[in-house]
Protein backbone atom coordinates (compact mmCIF):
# COMPACT_ATOMS: atom_id res chain seq x y z
CA UNK A 535 0.00 0.00 0.00
CA UNK A 536 1.52 3.31 -1.11
CA UNK A 537 0.61 6.00 1.38
CA UNK A 538 3.67 7.71 2.75
CA UNK A 539 5.17 11.13 3.25
CA UNK A 540 8.79 10.38 2.43
CA UNK A 541 10.87 11.67 -0.45
CA UNK A 542 13.14 9.15 -2.12
CA UNK A 543 16.75 9.75 -1.06
CA UNK A 544 18.07 10.49 -4.58
CA UNK A 545 15.50 13.23 -5.16
CA UNK A 546 15.97 14.56 -1.62
CA UNK A 547 19.64 15.13 -2.45
CA UNK A 548 18.58 17.21 -5.45
CA UNK A 549 16.16 19.17 -3.26
CA UNK A 550 18.91 19.81 -0.71
CA UNK A 551 21.15 21.08 -3.50
CA UNK A 552 18.32 23.30 -4.84
CA UNK A 553 17.63 24.67 -1.35
CA UNK A 554 21.24 25.76 -0.80
CA UNK A 555 21.58 26.98 -4.40
CA UNK A 556 18.46 29.18 -4.20
CA UNK A 557 19.47 30.60 -0.81
CA UNK A 558 23.07 31.34 -1.70
CA UNK A 559 23.06 32.04 -5.45
CA UNK A 560 19.55 33.07 -6.51
CA UNK A 561 17.87 34.97 -3.65
CA UNK A 562 20.59 37.69 -3.72
CA UNK A 563 19.70 38.31 -7.40
CA UNK A 564 16.24 39.45 -6.27
CA UNK A 565 17.92 42.42 -4.61
CA UNK A 566 20.03 43.59 -7.54
CA UNK A 567 18.31 42.54 -10.79
CA UNK A 568 15.19 43.99 -12.43
CA UNK A 569 12.48 42.24 -14.39
CA UNK A 570 13.10 38.47 -14.93
CA UNK A 571 11.19 38.66 -18.21
CA UNK A 572 13.47 41.24 -19.79
CA UNK A 573 15.70 38.85 -21.72
CA UNK A 574 17.39 41.76 -23.50
CA UNK A 575 18.91 43.03 -20.24
CA UNK A 576 22.67 42.30 -20.58
CA UNK A 577 22.79 41.41 -16.88
CA UNK A 578 20.49 38.47 -17.64
CA UNK A 579 23.11 36.80 -19.81
CA UNK A 580 25.96 37.63 -17.47
CA UNK A 581 24.39 36.60 -14.17
CA UNK A 582 21.48 34.27 -14.92
CA UNK A 583 22.73 32.10 -17.78
CA UNK A 584 25.53 30.48 -15.73
CA UNK A 585 23.05 29.65 -12.96
CA UNK A 586 20.63 28.13 -15.49
CA UNK A 587 23.50 25.92 -16.70
CA UNK A 588 24.01 24.59 -13.19
CA UNK A 589 20.28 23.80 -12.96
CA UNK A 590 20.43 21.92 -16.28
CA UNK A 591 23.46 19.93 -15.12
CA UNK A 592 21.49 18.79 -12.07
CA UNK A 593 18.54 17.72 -14.24
CA UNK A 594 16.18 20.28 -12.69
CA UNK A 595 15.48 22.44 -15.76
CA UNK A 596 11.82 22.92 -16.82
CA UNK A 597 10.56 20.25 -14.42
CA UNK A 598 6.93 21.05 -15.27
CA UNK A 599 7.28 19.38 -18.68
CA UNK A 600 7.78 15.81 -19.84
CA UNK A 601 11.13 14.60 -21.22
CA UNK A 602 9.90 14.70 -24.83
CA UNK A 603 9.46 18.47 -24.42
CA UNK A 604 12.80 19.23 -22.85
CA UNK A 605 11.62 18.85 -19.26
CA UNK A 606 12.33 16.14 -16.71
CA UNK A 607 8.93 14.45 -16.42
CA UNK A 608 9.18 14.14 -12.66
CA UNK A 609 5.45 14.62 -12.22
CA UNK A 610 3.54 17.08 -10.05
CA UNK A 611 4.46 15.76 -6.59
CA UNK A 612 8.19 16.11 -7.21
CA UNK A 613 7.54 19.43 -8.90
CA UNK A 614 5.63 20.58 -5.81
CA UNK A 615 8.58 19.73 -3.56
CA UNK A 616 10.90 21.70 -5.84
CA UNK A 617 8.52 24.63 -6.16
CA UNK A 618 8.38 24.83 -2.35
CA UNK A 619 11.98 25.96 -2.65
CA UNK A 620 11.85 27.95 -5.89
CA UNK A 621 8.85 30.01 -4.75
CA UNK A 622 10.98 31.81 -2.15
CA UNK A 623 12.67 33.89 -4.81
CA UNK A 624 11.38 36.19 -7.56
CA UNK A 625 14.17 35.09 -9.89
CA UNK A 626 14.31 31.38 -9.10
CA UNK A 627 11.49 30.30 -11.48
CA UNK A 628 13.43 31.84 -14.38
CA UNK A 629 16.65 30.22 -13.22
CA UNK A 630 14.87 26.84 -13.13
CA UNK A 631 13.02 27.38 -16.45
CA UNK A 632 9.50 27.21 -15.03
CA UNK A 633 8.34 30.83 -14.70
CA UNK A 634 4.69 31.76 -15.23
CA UNK A 635 3.17 32.67 -17.62
CA UNK A 636 5.81 31.12 -19.93
CA UNK A 637 5.41 27.73 -18.23
CA UNK A 638 1.66 27.63 -18.99
CA UNK A 639 2.17 28.90 -22.53
CA UNK A 640 4.84 26.25 -23.08
CA UNK A 641 2.45 23.61 -21.82
CA UNK A 642 -0.31 24.51 -24.29
CA UNK A 643 2.13 24.92 -27.18
CA UNK A 644 3.47 21.48 -26.35
CA UNK A 645 0.00 19.94 -26.18
CA UNK A 646 -1.75 21.73 -29.02
CA UNK A 647 0.95 23.34 -31.20
CA UNK A 648 1.83 22.18 -34.70
CA UNK A 649 5.45 21.08 -35.31
CA UNK A 650 6.13 24.50 -36.92
CA UNK A 651 4.64 26.39 -33.95
CA UNK A 652 6.68 24.33 -31.56
CA UNK A 653 9.89 24.94 -33.44
CA UNK A 654 9.32 28.67 -33.78
CA UNK A 655 7.85 29.50 -30.36
CA UNK A 656 8.18 26.61 -27.92
CA UNK A 657 11.85 25.77 -28.41
CA UNK A 658 13.23 29.27 -27.69
CA UNK A 659 10.73 29.66 -24.86
CA UNK A 660 11.94 26.47 -23.23
CA UNK A 661 15.54 27.49 -23.73
CA UNK A 662 14.86 30.69 -21.80
CA UNK A 663 15.78 32.84 -24.83
CA UNK A 664 12.44 34.65 -25.09
CA UNK A 665 9.42 35.64 -22.97
CA UNK A 666 5.73 35.28 -23.82
CA UNK A 667 2.37 36.60 -22.69
CA UNK A 668 -1.12 35.18 -22.26
CA UNK A 669 -3.80 37.61 -23.44
CA UNK A 670 -7.21 36.40 -22.30
CA UNK A 671 -8.81 38.80 -19.80
CA UNK A 672 -10.80 41.77 -21.15
CA UNK A 673 -11.31 45.12 -19.43
CA UNK A 674 -15.09 44.74 -18.97
CA UNK A 675 -14.94 41.48 -17.00
CA UNK A 676 -12.38 38.74 -16.67
CA UNK A 677 -13.94 36.31 -14.23
CA UNK A 678 -16.46 35.19 -16.84
CA UNK A 679 -14.90 34.37 -20.24
CA UNK A 680 -18.34 33.97 -21.81
CA UNK A 681 -18.49 37.81 -21.75
CA UNK A 682 -15.40 38.24 -23.92
CA UNK A 683 -15.93 40.19 -27.12
CA UNK A 684 -12.50 40.25 -28.82
CA UNK A 685 -13.26 38.94 -32.26
CA UNK A 686 -11.16 37.01 -34.80
CA UNK A 687 -12.61 36.79 -38.32
CA UNK A 688 -11.40 34.63 -41.14
CA UNK A 689 -10.09 36.66 -44.05
CA UNK A 690 -8.51 34.79 -46.97
CA UNK A 691 -5.53 32.81 -45.72
CA UNK A 692 -5.50 34.47 -42.32
CA UNK A 693 -7.42 35.80 -39.33
CA UNK A 694 -8.06 39.40 -38.37
CA UNK A 695 -8.31 40.18 -34.65
CA UNK A 696 -10.09 43.17 -33.09
CA UNK A 697 -10.63 43.93 -29.42
CA UNK A 698 -9.01 44.88 -26.13
CA UNK A 699 -7.21 42.76 -23.58
CA UNK A 700 -6.40 43.62 -19.99
CA UNK A 701 -3.63 42.48 -17.64
CA UNK A 702 -1.66 40.57 -20.27
CA UNK A 703 1.31 40.01 -17.96
CA UNK A 704 4.78 40.70 -19.37
CA UNK A 705 3.39 41.69 -22.76
CA UNK A 706 6.04 44.41 -22.96
CA UNK A 707 8.85 41.81 -23.03
CA UNK A 708 6.99 39.12 -24.94
CA UNK A 709 8.14 37.81 -28.33
CA UNK A 710 4.63 36.46 -28.85
CA UNK A 711 1.20 36.50 -27.20
CA UNK A 712 -1.39 33.77 -27.01
CA UNK A 713 -4.73 35.48 -27.54
CA UNK A 714 -8.24 34.15 -26.93
CA UNK A 715 -10.90 35.47 -29.34
CA UNK A 716 -14.46 34.79 -30.44
CA UNK A 717 -14.43 33.04 -33.83
CA UNK A 718 -18.09 32.05 -33.96
CA UNK A 719 -20.53 34.32 -32.09
CA UNK A 720 -23.51 32.17 -33.15
CA UNK A 721 -22.66 29.23 -30.89
CA UNK A 722 -22.00 29.05 -27.15
CA UNK A 723 -18.75 30.65 -25.98
CA UNK A 724 -17.55 27.15 -25.05
CA UNK A 725 -17.48 26.22 -28.75
CA UNK A 726 -17.13 29.65 -30.32
CA UNK A 727 -13.73 30.83 -29.09
CA UNK A 728 -10.24 30.06 -30.40
CA UNK A 729 -6.60 30.70 -29.47
CA UNK A 730 -4.11 32.49 -31.70
CA UNK A 731 -0.39 33.10 -31.58
CA UNK A 732 0.30 36.77 -32.27
CA UNK A 733 3.97 37.73 -32.70
CA UNK A 734 4.99 40.95 -30.93
CA UNK A 735 5.19 43.88 -33.32
CA UNK A 736 2.36 42.64 -35.56
CA UNK A 737 0.80 45.79 -37.08
CA UNK A 738 -2.36 46.88 -35.24
CA UNK A 739 -1.25 45.58 -31.83
CA UNK A 740 -0.67 48.51 -29.48
CA UNK A 741 -0.16 48.96 -25.75
CA UNK A 742 -2.66 51.42 -24.27
CA UNK A 743 -0.57 51.35 -21.09
CA UNK A 744 1.36 49.03 -18.83
CA UNK A 745 -0.62 48.66 -15.63
CA UNK A 746 1.18 48.20 -12.32
CA UNK A 747 -0.03 46.62 -9.10
CA UNK A 748 -0.06 48.48 -5.78
CA UNK A 749 2.46 51.29 -5.50
CA UNK A 750 4.30 50.57 -8.77
CA UNK A 751 4.89 53.83 -10.58
CA UNK A 752 2.45 54.97 -13.27
CA UNK A 753 3.23 53.22 -16.54
CA UNK A 754 5.97 51.14 -14.90
CA UNK A 755 3.87 48.03 -14.38
CA UNK A 756 4.13 44.80 -16.31
CA UNK A 757 0.47 44.03 -17.07
CA UNK A 758 -0.37 45.12 -20.59
CA UNK A 759 -3.62 46.86 -21.44
CA UNK A 760 -3.55 45.97 -25.15
CA UNK A 761 -5.54 47.00 -28.17
CA UNK A 762 -5.90 44.74 -31.20
CA UNK A 763 -6.98 46.73 -34.25
CA UNK A 764 -7.17 44.68 -37.44
CA UNK A 765 -4.29 42.53 -36.26
CA UNK A 766 -3.69 40.04 -39.04
CA UNK A 767 -2.13 36.62 -38.43
CA UNK A 768 -1.76 33.74 -40.88
CA UNK A 769 -4.11 30.75 -40.56
CA UNK A 770 -1.11 28.74 -39.36
CA UNK A 771 -1.17 30.83 -36.14
CA UNK A 772 -4.40 29.25 -34.92
CA UNK A 773 -3.40 27.25 -31.83
CA UNK A 774 -5.28 23.95 -31.57
CA UNK A 775 -8.66 23.56 -33.19
CA UNK A 776 -10.98 26.36 -34.21
CA UNK A 777 -13.49 26.66 -31.33
CA UNK A 778 -11.14 24.85 -28.94
CA UNK A 779 -10.07 27.79 -26.73
CA UNK A 780 -11.91 26.69 -23.59
CA UNK A 781 -10.33 23.26 -23.52
CA UNK A 782 -6.91 24.82 -24.09
CA UNK A 783 -7.49 27.42 -21.37
CA UNK A 784 -8.45 24.70 -18.89
CA UNK A 785 -5.23 22.79 -19.62
CA UNK A 786 -3.25 25.96 -19.13
CA UNK A 787 -4.98 27.28 -16.06
CA UNK A 788 -5.16 23.91 -14.29
CA UNK A 789 -1.37 23.63 -14.31
CA UNK A 790 -0.87 27.33 -13.62
CA UNK A 791 -3.06 27.31 -10.54
CA UNK A 792 -1.47 24.33 -8.84
CA UNK A 793 2.04 25.61 -9.65
CA UNK A 794 1.21 28.98 -8.05
CA UNK A 795 -0.01 27.10 -4.99
CA UNK A 796 3.24 25.13 -4.76
CA UNK A 797 5.25 28.33 -4.87
CA UNK A 798 2.91 29.93 -2.33
CA UNK A 799 4.01 27.29 0.19
CA UNK A 800 7.52 28.71 -0.14
CA UNK A 801 6.30 32.27 0.39
CA UNK A 802 4.17 31.45 3.38
CA UNK A 803 6.96 29.42 4.98
CA UNK A 804 9.33 32.34 4.52
CA UNK A 805 6.86 34.63 6.31
CA UNK A 806 6.48 32.03 9.07
CA UNK A 807 10.26 31.83 9.57
CA UNK A 808 10.42 35.62 9.81
CA UNK A 809 7.64 35.54 12.41
CA UNK A 810 9.41 32.92 14.53
CA UNK A 811 12.75 34.72 14.31
CA UNK A 812 11.06 37.91 15.47
CA UNK A 813 9.26 36.12 18.30
CA UNK A 814 12.49 34.79 19.80
CA UNK A 815 14.47 37.99 19.13
CA UNK A 816 12.28 40.90 20.27
CA UNK A 817 12.33 41.56 24.00
CA UNK A 818 9.46 42.97 26.03
CA UNK A 819 9.54 43.64 29.76
CA UNK A 820 8.07 40.13 30.20
CA UNK A 821 10.83 38.51 28.15
CA UNK A 822 10.87 37.69 24.42
CA UNK A 823 7.66 37.98 22.37
CA UNK A 824 7.77 34.18 22.07
CA UNK A 825 6.82 33.88 25.77
CA UNK A 826 3.50 35.71 25.26
CA UNK A 827 0.53 33.44 24.68
CA UNK A 828 -0.98 35.59 21.96
CA UNK A 829 2.29 35.34 20.04
CA UNK A 830 2.28 31.58 20.61
CA UNK A 831 -1.26 31.40 19.28
CA UNK A 832 -0.19 33.24 16.12
CA UNK A 833 2.66 30.80 15.63
CA UNK A 834 0.58 27.69 16.31
CA UNK A 835 -2.31 28.84 14.08
CA UNK A 836 0.09 29.73 11.27
CA UNK A 837 1.93 26.41 11.36
CA UNK A 838 -1.33 24.43 11.42
CA UNK A 839 -2.75 26.42 8.47
CA UNK A 840 0.45 26.05 6.46
CA UNK A 841 0.64 22.29 7.03
CA UNK A 842 -3.06 21.84 6.14
CA UNK A 843 -2.57 23.83 2.94
CA UNK A 844 0.60 21.95 2.04
CA UNK A 845 -1.12 18.59 2.43
CA UNK A 846 -3.99 19.76 0.21
CA UNK A 847 -1.51 20.90 -2.44
CA UNK A 848 0.53 17.70 -2.32
CA UNK A 849 -2.55 15.51 -2.42
CA UNK A 850 -3.85 17.44 -5.43
CA UNK A 851 -0.46 17.10 -7.13
CA UNK A 852 -0.59 13.38 -6.47
CA UNK A 853 -4.11 13.18 -7.96
CA UNK A 854 -2.93 14.99 -11.11
CA UNK A 855 -0.09 12.48 -11.48
CA UNK A 856 -2.53 9.65 -10.94
CA UNK A 857 -5.15 10.77 -13.47
CA UNK A 858 -2.89 12.61 -15.91
CA UNK A 859 -5.74 14.99 -16.66
CA UNK A 860 -6.37 18.35 -14.94
CA UNK A 861 -10.08 18.18 -15.71
CA UNK A 862 -10.55 15.12 -13.51
CA UNK A 863 -9.00 17.01 -10.60
CA UNK A 864 -10.86 20.27 -11.18
CA UNK A 865 -12.54 20.36 -7.78
CA UNK A 866 -9.26 19.79 -5.95
CA UNK A 867 -7.38 22.39 -7.97
CA UNK A 868 -10.21 24.88 -7.35
CA UNK A 869 -10.00 24.13 -3.61
CA UNK A 870 -6.26 24.76 -3.59
CA UNK A 871 -6.75 27.98 -5.56
CA UNK A 872 -9.38 29.21 -3.08
CA UNK A 873 -7.27 28.32 -0.02
CA UNK A 874 -4.04 29.85 -1.36
CA UNK A 875 -4.64 33.61 -0.92
CA UNK A 876 -6.10 33.16 2.56
CA UNK A 877 -3.23 31.17 4.03
CA UNK A 878 -0.68 33.57 2.55
CA UNK A 879 -2.62 36.62 3.71
CA UNK A 880 -3.22 35.37 7.24
CA UNK A 881 0.34 34.25 7.95
CA UNK A 882 1.93 37.32 6.36
CA UNK A 883 -0.42 39.62 8.29
CA UNK A 884 0.57 38.00 11.60
CA UNK A 885 4.26 38.14 10.76
CA UNK A 886 3.93 41.78 9.73
CA UNK A 887 2.08 42.64 12.94
CA UNK A 888 4.72 41.02 15.16
CA UNK A 889 7.36 43.19 13.48
CA UNK A 890 5.61 46.37 14.64
CA UNK A 891 6.44 49.53 12.68
CA UNK A 892 9.28 47.72 10.96
CA UNK A 893 6.71 45.23 9.64
CA UNK A 894 4.68 47.85 7.80
CA UNK A 895 7.76 49.75 6.65
CA UNK A 896 9.44 49.42 3.28
CA UNK A 897 12.41 47.78 4.99
CA UNK A 898 10.64 44.42 5.26
CA UNK A 899 8.92 42.49 2.44
CA UNK A 900 5.53 42.07 4.11
CA UNK A 901 3.55 44.80 2.33
CA UNK A 902 4.50 43.34 -1.06
CA UNK A 903 3.65 39.85 0.16
CA UNK A 904 0.21 40.98 1.37
CA UNK A 905 -0.49 42.54 -2.00
CA UNK A 906 0.73 39.31 -3.59
CA UNK A 907 -1.87 37.40 -1.56
CA UNK A 908 -4.60 39.70 -2.84
CA UNK A 909 -3.40 39.22 -6.41
CA UNK A 910 -3.46 35.44 -5.93
CA UNK A 911 -7.13 35.73 -5.03
CA UNK A 912 -7.85 37.40 -8.39
CA UNK A 913 -5.38 36.11 -11.00
CA UNK A 914 -6.47 32.88 -12.74
CA UNK A 915 -10.02 33.55 -11.55
CA UNK A 916 -11.35 35.06 -8.29
CA UNK A 917 -11.75 32.97 -5.15
CA UNK A 918 -15.55 33.08 -5.33
CA UNK A 919 -15.61 31.36 -8.71
CA UNK A 920 -13.36 28.56 -7.45
CA UNK A 921 -15.48 28.07 -4.34
CA UNK A 922 -18.50 27.75 -6.61
CA UNK A 923 -16.70 25.01 -8.57
CA UNK A 924 -15.85 23.13 -5.37
CA UNK A 925 -19.36 23.39 -3.99
CA UNK A 926 -21.07 22.40 -7.25
CA UNK A 927 -18.91 19.34 -7.68
CA UNK A 928 -19.40 18.27 -4.08
CA UNK A 929 -23.16 18.75 -4.27
CA UNK A 930 -23.34 16.42 -7.27
CA UNK A 931 -22.79 13.55 -4.85
CA UNK A 932 -25.86 14.43 -2.79
CA UNK A 933 -29.56 13.71 -3.35
CA UNK A 934 -32.62 15.44 -1.78
CA UNK A 935 -34.11 13.62 1.16
CA UNK A 936 -37.50 11.97 0.77
CA UNK A 937 -40.05 13.34 3.20
CA UNK A 938 -39.83 16.16 5.72
CA UNK A 939 -36.96 15.17 8.00
CA UNK A 940 -33.23 15.11 7.22
CA UNK A 941 -31.69 11.64 7.00
CA UNK A 942 -29.71 12.37 10.20
CA UNK A 943 -32.92 13.29 12.15
CA UNK A 944 -32.44 11.50 15.46
CA UNK A 945 -36.07 10.61 16.34
CA UNK A 946 -36.61 9.14 12.85
CA UNK A 947 -33.38 7.13 13.00
CA UNK A 948 -34.13 5.98 16.55
CA UNK A 949 -37.60 4.77 15.51
CA UNK A 950 -36.11 2.90 12.53
CA UNK A 951 -33.43 1.31 14.72
CA UNK A 952 -36.03 0.26 17.30
CA UNK A 953 -38.11 -1.36 14.59
CA UNK A 954 -35.10 -3.15 13.11
CA UNK A 955 -33.94 -4.60 16.44
CA UNK A 956 -37.41 -4.97 18.03
CA UNK A 957 -37.39 -8.78 18.16
CA UNK A 958 -33.80 -9.07 19.29
CA UNK A 959 -34.28 -6.43 21.97
CA UNK A 960 -37.44 -8.16 23.23
CA UNK A 961 -35.67 -11.52 23.30
CA UNK A 962 -32.76 -10.05 25.21
CA UNK A 963 -35.08 -8.56 27.85
CA UNK A 964 -37.06 -11.84 28.09
CA UNK A 965 -33.83 -13.86 28.66
CA UNK A 966 -32.81 -11.74 31.68
Ligand SMILES: Cc1cc2nc3c(=O)[nH]c(=O)nc-3n(C[C@H](O)[C@H](O)[C@H](O)COP(=O)(O)OP(=O)(O)OC[C@H]3O[C@@H](n4cnc5c(N)ncnc54)[C@H](O)[C@@H]3O)c2cc1C
Pocket residue numbers: 635667668669670671672673674675676677678700701702703747757909912913914915916917918919
Ligand atom coordinates in the same frame (compact mmCIF):
# COMPACT_ATOMS: atom_id res chain seq x y z
C1 LIG B 1 -1.32 39.84 -10.92
C2 LIG B 1 -2.30 39.47 -12.01
C3 LIG B 1 -1.83 38.89 -13.18
C4 LIG B 1 -2.71 38.57 -14.21
N1 LIG B 1 -2.20 38.07 -15.38
C5 LIG B 1 -3.04 37.82 -16.41
C6 LIG B 1 -2.51 37.36 -17.66
O1 LIG B 1 -1.30 37.17 -17.83
N2 LIG B 1 -3.38 37.19 -18.69
C7 LIG B 1 -4.71 37.39 -18.56
O2 LIG B 1 -5.44 37.19 -19.52
N3 LIG B 1 -5.25 37.81 -17.37
C8 LIG B 1 -4.44 38.04 -16.31
N4 LIG B 1 -4.96 38.52 -15.12
C9 LIG B 1 -6.37 38.83 -15.03
C10 LIG B 1 -7.16 37.86 -14.18
O3 LIG B 1 -7.28 36.60 -14.79
C11 LIG B 1 -8.53 38.52 -13.92
O4 LIG B 1 -8.27 39.69 -13.15
C12 LIG B 1 -9.49 37.62 -13.20
O5 LIG B 1 -9.96 36.59 -14.03
C13 LIG B 1 -10.71 38.41 -12.66
O6 LIG B 1 -11.25 39.20 -13.66
P1 LIG B 1 -11.55 40.76 -13.37
O7 LIG B 1 -10.31 41.37 -12.84
O8 LIG B 1 -12.15 41.35 -14.58
O9 LIG B 1 -12.58 40.75 -12.18
P2 LIG B 1 -14.17 40.72 -12.30
O10 LIG B 1 -14.60 39.71 -13.28
O11 LIG B 1 -14.65 42.12 -12.47
O12 LIG B 1 -14.54 40.23 -10.86
C14 LIG B 1 -14.41 41.13 -9.76
C15 LIG B 1 -14.95 40.47 -8.51
O13 LIG B 1 -16.32 40.21 -8.70
C16 LIG B 1 -16.69 39.04 -8.02
N5 LIG B 1 -17.20 38.05 -8.97
C17 LIG B 1 -17.02 38.03 -10.31
N6 LIG B 1 -17.67 36.98 -10.84
C18 LIG B 1 -18.25 36.32 -9.83
C19 LIG B 1 -19.06 35.14 -9.74
N7 LIG B 1 -19.38 34.41 -10.82
N8 LIG B 1 -19.48 34.76 -8.54
C20 LIG B 1 -19.16 35.48 -7.42
N9 LIG B 1 -18.41 36.59 -7.44
C21 LIG B 1 -17.96 37.01 -8.63
C22 LIG B 1 -15.45 38.54 -7.33
O14 LIG B 1 -15.38 39.06 -6.04
C23 LIG B 1 -14.34 39.13 -8.16
O15 LIG B 1 -13.14 39.20 -7.45
C24 LIG B 1 -4.10 38.80 -14.05
C25 LIG B 1 -4.58 39.36 -12.86
C26 LIG B 1 -3.70 39.69 -11.84
C27 LIG B 1 -4.23 40.30 -10.58
